[in-house]
Amino acid sequence: MSSIAIVFHSGYGHTKVVAEAVARGAEKVPGTAVLLVPVEDVEQHWDALDAADAIVFGAPTYMGSASAPFKTFMDASSKKWFTLAWKDKLAAGFTNSASQSGDKLSTLFQLAVFAAQHSMLWIGTGLPPGNNNSKGSVEDLNRLGSFLGVMTQSNADQGPDVAPPKADQSTAEHLGTRVAEATQRWLNGKA
16 A cells, blocks of 8 residues: 655635545555645644655745745645655645746745755656647646646636636546555555
8 A cells, every 4th residue: 555645725715626536646546545634734634745755735826935834834845854864755736827837837846845855756748738739628638748746727717616627627636546546556666
């Protein structure tokens, strides 16, 4: 049995929708246990994060970087960094913003560097960009074209019951499945 923790902050509910999609994707892989951890509840879950085989990080992009509550979690993890508690765990990330670009790549860089500082091993989307030619569609997986992690977009005037769109949620599910499969390969020595 492998375990994946998804640590996220969601200011308006959109990033929670993405976290839940990542969880659905991971749960598709038999033998995978998934724990969703809102950063507001992280104090109750440090031991679970230490025990997880993989940790997926998710934050909305506010003003070109991860939200302040997620950054607070990152800073609070320094005790884990000091003891190398998360060394060799697999890691991945996702972010959401209202704009199609919204400088989301900056947040994914921030999450990947954070994982690297913890000596974790980063997993990208493993998807080619979608919707980047005349035959493409906004319904394509990876419609925003990110390799480093999942980028999702939620219109500023729509709630989490409508946004992010299905294509973005499906991309997040794909990442969850990819992380779960990679975790099992890693644990079985077939990475």
